[in-house]
Structure formats: structure tokens, C-alpha cells
Amino acid sequence: MSVLIYIDHSxxxxxxxxxxxxxxxxxIAEQIGAVxxxxxxxxxxxxxxxxxxxxxxxxxxxxxSLLQIFDAQSYTKVIAQVAQQTSAKIIIFSxxxxxxxxxxxxxxxxxxxxxxxxxxxxxxxxxxxxxxxxFSGKAFANVEVKTEIKVIALNVNAFSVSEGTGxxxxxxxxxxxxxxxxxxxxxxxxxxxxxxxxxxxxxxAGRGLKGPENWKIIEDLASTLGAxxxxxxxxxxxxxxxxxxHVGQTGIAIAPNLYIAIGISGAIQxxxxxxxxxxxxxxxxxxxxxxxxxxxxxxxxxxFEVVPKLTQAxxxxxxxx
Amino acid sequence: xxxxxxxxxxxDTTAKIAFTDNNTKFAETGVQWIINPYDEWYALxxxxxxxxxxxxxxxxxxxxxxxxxxxxxxxxxxxxxxxAIRVNTQPADSYSTAFxxxxxxxxxxxxxxxxxxxxxxxxxxxxxxxxxxxxxLPYVGLATSFLLNGKTATITREIEGGEETVEVPxxxxxxxxxxxxxxxxxxxxxxxxxxxxxxxxxxxxxxETQTVFSGFNLPPAKAxxxxxxxxxxxxxxxxxxxxxRVI
Numbered sequence: 001m002s003v004l005i006y007i008d009h010s011x012x013x014x015x016x017x018x019x020x021x022x023x024x025x026x027x028i029a030e031q032i033g034a035v036x037x038x039x040x041x042x043x044x045x046x047x048x049x050x051x052x053x054x055x056x057x058x059x060x061x062x063x064x065s066l067l068q069i070f071d072a073q074s075y076t077k078v079i080a081q082v083a084q085q086t087s088a089k090i091i092i093f094s095x096x097x098x099x100x101x102x103x104x105x106x107x108x109x110x111x112x113x114x115x116x117x118x119x120x121x122x123x124x125x126x127x128x129x130x131x132x133x134x135f136s137g138k139a140f141a142n143v144e145v146k147t148e149i150k151v152i153a154l155n156v157n158a159f160s161v162s163e164g165t166g167x168x169x170x171x172x173x174x175x176x177x178x179x180x181x182x183x184x185x186x187x188x189x190x191x192x193x194x195x196x197x198x199x200x201x202x203x204x205a206g207r208g209l210k211g212p213e214n215w216k217i218i219e220d221l222a223s224t225l226g227a228x229x230x231x232x233x234x235x236x237x238x239x240x241x242x243x244x245x246h247v248g249q250t251g252i253a254i255a256p257n258l259y260i261a262i263g264i265s266g267a268i269q270x271x272x273x274x275x276x277x278x279x280x281x282x283x284x285x286x287x288x289x290x291x292x293x294x295x296x297x298x299x300x301x302x303x304f305e306v307v308p309k310l311t312q313a314x315x316x317x318x319x320x321x
Numbered sequence: 322x323x324x325x326x327x328x329x330x331x332x333d334t335t336a337k338i339a340f341t342d343n344n345t346k347f348a349e350t351g352v353q354w355i356i357n358p359y360d361e362w363y364a365l366x367x368x369x370x371x372x373x374x375x376x377x378x379x380x381x382x383x384x385x386x387x388x389x390x391x392x393x394x395x396x397x398x399x400x401x402x403x404x405a406i407r408v409n410t411q412p413a414d415s416y417s418t419a420f421x422x423x424x425x426x427x428x429x430x431x432x433x434x435x436x437x438x439x440x441x442x443x444x445x446x447x448x449x450x451x452x453x454x455x456x457x458l459p460y461v462g463l464a465t466s467f468l469l470n471g472k473t474a475t476i477t478r479e480i481e482g483g484e485e486t487v488e489v490p491x492x493x494x495x496x497x498x499x500x501x502x503x504x505x506x507x508x509x510x511x512x513x514x515x516x517x518x519x520x521x522x523x524x525x526x527x528x529e530t531q532t533v534f535s536g537f538n539l540p541p542a543k544a545x546x547x548x549x550x551x552x553x554x555x556x557x558x559x560x561x562x563x564x565x566r567v568i
Contacts, residue, residue, distance in 0.1 A: 010482060070480070072453070101462035102450075104451045105450045105460065108455055109454055113531035116447055129535065134537070135338045135442055135444075139340070140538050140540065141534050142536045142537075143533070144532065145531070146532065146533065182459060182461065182487045182488070182489045184486070185488055187480070187483060188486075189483030197481070200567075243499055249334055250362070258561065258565070268335050296543065297546065297561065298548050299549050299554070301551025302551070310558065312554075314558055316555070317559075317562050
């Protein structure tokens with residue numbers, strides 16, 4: 001019996017969200033007395049045996065030039081074959097963009113019950129119950145999985161990475177790989193910056209900034225904090241910022257450790273995308289802004305005065321000024 | 322060309338979230354129901370735009386739900402679409418929803434199936450992907466733009482840290498999010514026309530229960546905001562560093 005963890009990678013690197021999934025899967029394996037193993041498709045520059053540091057004993061490494069393109073249909077068939085050959089009972093994905101496409105398909109193929117957006121280890125004393133976010137972060141649900149095989153997609157930033165020392169055996173399996181039907185004709189990656197869904201700190205700004213030309217102070221604060229940039233819906237709709245920075249009910253939902261909202265009033269639709277943040281800081285000149293009710297810390301003041309001072313103060317604490 | 326758009330009924334974005342029956346059921350009293358925003362604003366509107374460009378396209382809408390869904394289905398028909406199908410059962414989870422849609426779609430043979438990227442209530446985000454697996458079709462998730470060129474679609478999708486544009490032959494299942502289309506409001510002509518458009522009710526097929534939502538709870542209330550003077554920004558940084566430990 002094994003717990004199989006899908007190890008996602010991009011730009012040749014194993015992502016932090018996959019390290020979280022590995023740490024989560026290893027803990028589940030300990031809990032139910034199973035072995036934890038990983039599966040990785042395609043080529044990476046990461047040293048695969050070192051993935052044993054997260055506690056997995058084996059990495060099934062499936063290499064085939066057909067896997068250079070991410071096609072959910074062909075990837076699913078590969079992962080399902082690995083799960084069958086290794087008798088996996090629980091299959092773990094990160095609930096990141098790749099996991100959202102793969103995990104439900106693998107679940108169907110394996111006739112497994114599926115829980116997306118898990119935020120805690122399963123409760124196994126009475127059945128198999130997984131806690132997840134529902135109502136866009138406004139509530140939690142317990143989901144009981146009734147099937148013998150289970151697939152879980154773990155929310156990004158919901159489980160801490162735990163790393164020790166270990167060596168994973170790298171194993172290749174005899175797997176049929178289908179030609180992908182999807183053909184990639186272009187990519188547009190925001191290079192050099194932190195990915196928004198994975199970021200531990202996010203600096204976000206809204207209409208209070210008055211115009212796209214004023215974003216320099218926001219970018220300075222974000223780069224000082226090593227944070228990803230985000231924005232509110234009106235800002236994205238007005239094309240002040242790209243829509244892939246829009247967080248909220250209809251944009252991207254995030255759960256960083258620290259969310260700093262500048263000049264955003266805090267409409268309920270915006271809160272739905274950010275209310276899973278661990279600490280929320282609100283800077284707004286309107287003391288009546290509804291966002292203050294959802295915040296942990298706040299400053300009532302003008303962003304154009306407060307933000308540069310904040311950047312300086314952060315530099316001082318970090319010892320870079 | 323036949324397009325199927327999957328429509329879910331969800332509580333309004335501003336609905337009060339509470340639970341009854343010993344925290345096992347969502348409290349529906351007084352809740353306003355809407356078409357799941359991702360299904361409406363992006364999936365349905367994009368399908369309507371495609372039909373406007375090529376009137377030979379037929380659009381079917383499908384919902385898995387009981388008669389309570391009819392008002393939101395009529396609203397969807399008022400935006401556009403030729404006819405609607407409701408599979409008459411309250412689905413237990415994403416799997417049962419996808420299963421019922423797949424059973425229907427298999428007989429019809431659609432060229433294109435659109436879903437929203439997730440519903441705003443249970444946040445499963447799984448129906449589109451599951452459906453594609455049940456129908457053994459390619460799947461492109463988290464689309465931010467969708468173009469049709471004959472028998473091929475050009476789709477931009479979200480990937481970690483950016484976007485990627487792919488080409489895929491039809492038939493395909495696509496989950497839509499912001500960027501695919503802009504929200505619309507139904508006009509009077511659409512509302513009148515929707516009254517006479519067919520809404521076909523089909524009975525569900527038998528399926529197993531894979532997962533059960535066994536209980537709900539609300540997050541603990543926030544302790545309240547700690548306000549720091551705008552003259553003392555260093556104090557905020559100190560709190561974030563020493564108390565919250567996030568810097």
C-alpha cells in the first residue's frame with residue numbers, strides 16, 4: 001500500500017507547492033502506515049534522489065519526449081498507470097494550475113473519490129475525512145471519501161514544507177505514453193518575479209492609487225519584501241494592471257502568510273479571494289473602508305505617504321538600508 | 322457545430338454563509354440564487370459570442386439540479402443559447418455532476434463543452450476535468466482566452482507563474498475564467514425569448530456516491546484590527562516582524 005505524490009515542476013525546478021504536497025503525502029503515509037512515493041514526469045534539473053529529503057522512499061521518473069507538452073489527457077493516463085502498477089491507495093496533488101487539471105481526471109480514471117483544496121491532514125479515526133475550504137474561503141467543510149482509492153489536491157500554502165535528510169531511489173517504469181493532442185504555440189511567463197499563488201507575501205493595490213503610473217511605490221515595497229504583486233478587480237478591468245494580477249472572487253484566490261492591501265476598500269468579492277491569508281494589513285485613507293473589519297493590522301492614511309515610509313522601515317528591519 | 326455550456330446554481334456572492342441541521346447543511350433561507358459567475362460571465366458569454374460570429378452554431382445549456390434551478394436556467398437562456406437541459410437530481414459532489422452531464426453529452430456528441438473554472442460555493446473546480454475524462458476528450462483548464470478556427474481551438478490557459486497558448490483539435494472540454502469574455506446583462510428581447518425556449522427535464526442515471534459533505538463550520542471571528550498611526554509606520558513593521566512573524 002502506498003501514498004503516491006505527483007511532483008510538478010516548471011523551468012526545470014520542483015516547485016514549492018510540490019514540496020508542500022510531498023510533505024503532506026509523507027505525513028499521511030506515516031498516519032496510515034504506508035510508504036510514500038513520488039512520481040515525476042519529464043525532465044528536471046533537480047537532483048531526484050535528494051527528493052528523499054522530504055521523506056519519500058522512491059521517485060518514479062517517467063521520461064519521454066512526448067511529455068514535454070503538458071496535456072492533461074496524456075499525463076492522466078501516465079499517472080494512472082503508475083498508480084496502478086504501484087498499488088497506490090492515496091494519490092496527492094498540489095491544487096495548483098496543473099493539479100487542478102490532473103487530479104480530477106486521475107480520480108475518474110482510478111474510480112477514486114476526490115477532494116480538491118484540502119487544507120489539513122485527513123481525519124482517519126472514523127472513516128476518511130478531509131477538511132477543505134468552501135464558499136470561497138468563508139467556511140470549511142469536512143468531506144468523507146467513501147472509495148477505496150482516494151485522490152486529494154492540497155491547497156497551495158496550506159501545509160508547511162518539512163525537510164530532513166534522505167535519499168530516494170529513482171525508478172523508471174514501463175509506461176505507455178500517448179502523443180499529446182494539445183500543441184503549445186506560445187508561453188508568457190512573468191520572469192524573475194514571485195508566482196502569485198505560491199507567494200508567501202503579496203502586496204496588492206486598488207483604485208486608491210489613482211492611476212497605473214503610480215505603481216512604482218507598490219513595486220518598491222513588493223521587491224523589498226520579496227512579495228508578489230496583486231490588484232483589485234477595478235484596477236484589472238481598467239487595464240492599469242494585467243488581469244493575471246487580479247485577486248478576488250472572480251480572479252485568483254490566494255492564501256499567503258502576509259497580504260498587504262493598499263487603497264482597496266475591501267468589497268465582499270475581493271475578500272473572497274484573499275480571506276485565507278494568514279495576516280492581512282490594510283492601508284486606506286478612509287477609516288470606514290470595510291476592509292479594516294477583515295484586517296489584522298491597519299493604517300488609516302494616504303498611500304502615497306505611508307507606502308514609501310513602510311518600504312524604508314522594512315529595509316531597516318531587513319538590514320538593507 | 323454544437324456547444325454545451327454547463328451551468329451551476331450558487332448562492333449570490335454577497336449571501337450570508339451559515340449552516341443548519343447541526344452544521345451539516347447550508348442555510349438556504351433568504352438566500353438569493355444566481356448562475357455561478359464563472360459559468361455565466363465567461364463560459365456562457367463566450368459561447369454566445371461564438372454563435373454571434375457563426376449563427377449556424379447551436380448552444381445547449383445543462384444543469385444538474387432540482388426544479389429550484391429553473392429560474393437561473395431561464396436567466397441563462399435570456400442571455401443566449403438555444404435550449405436547456407436539466408438533469409433532475411440534486412448532485413452529491415463534482416463526480417455525480419460530471420457523471421450526469423457525461424451521460425447526456427455522450428448521446429449528443431458536442432464539439433465543444435464549456436464550464437466555469439469552479440463554483441463559488443463548493444469550490445471543487447473538478448466537473449470539467451472529470452467530464453473530459455469520462456468522455457475521453459482533451460481538457461484545457463483555467464482558460465483566459467478562447468478562439469475558434471474551424472476544427473481547432475486556440476486557447477490561452479493559466480500555468481504556474483504565467484500563461485501558455487495552446488492549439489487543440491475539437492472536440493474539447495474547456496474550463497473558463499476571467500479574460501475569456503466580459504460579463505453581459507440580459508436584454509428585454511432575450512428575457513421574452515427565454516420564456517419560449519425549450520427546457521428539457523431528463524431523469525438521472527444511477528451512480529455511486531464517492532464523497533459526502535459531512536459537516537461545515539465557519540472560521541473563528543477575527544480578533545479585530547490593530548490600528549497603527551500613519552506617523553508611526555515603524556511600529557507596524559515591528560508588529561509584523563515580532564508579533565505576527567511574517568516579515
